[in-house]
Amino acid sequence: MKMAKKVDEFEGVNFEILFAGRSNVGKSSVMREITGKNLKVGKRPGVTLKPTHIRYSDLLLTDLPGFGFMSGVKDRKQDIVKDQIVRYIENNAQRISLAVLVIDGAVFLDIVKRWEERNEIPVDIEIFELFRELGIDIILAVNKTDKIEASEFNATLDGICNKLEMLPPWRQWIDIVAPICAKKGDLKSLKSLIRQRLHTAKRDDLFQYF
Secondary structure (H helix, E strand, C coil): CCCCCCCCCCCCCCEEEEEEEECCCCHHHHHHHHHCCCCCCCCCCCCCCCCEEEEECCEEEEECCCECCCCCCCHHHHHHHHHHHHHHHHHCCCCEEEEEEEEECCCHHHHHHHHHHCCCCCHHHHHHHHHHHCCCCEEEEEECHHHCCHHHHHHHHHHHHHHCCCCCCHHHHCCCEEECEHHHCECHHHHHHHHHHHHHCCCHHHHHHC
16 A cells, blocks of 8 residues: 655745744734735734745745743743744745744834843844844844834834844844834835845746735
């Protein structure tokens, strides 16, 4: 009796874009705005507990589970989810062409401060550094910019870049940093950077999805 050949669901994928970020920063909302698909998005942190994939031809979009605090989810479960995220990134680093790290620009610095006061490294920064270590191209999508006071906008983004070891001012990193507001459908800067990456990879044929 012949054994059935295991089907590789990712066979033929030549360009994977990964979306990662802390729970409730709007990752799924960003993907919904980009793809037009109604992904599972919830008001409670931790709704997405496993990767969600959307495929177009040889393009794969992957929404990773949110990491960090999850309401109603035990600490051990949160650690397991984080481990699964890191394992997915490490195991698929060769296939991942681009990683989009979504952060909540309005509260990112406050969260980092709380972690630093406990002498701990925030998970956001750990994941950002992991992408760097693995040589994965990164876009930092600074979401919820509508909640940042206009007078504090540049200073806030400068502070965010500084925490990620990108020397301010933030505007010298416009090929990496994309200020967005998924709630208002303002993803112009993110889509532009994704298209830049596609063009560099000579994949202008994928523009239609962004």
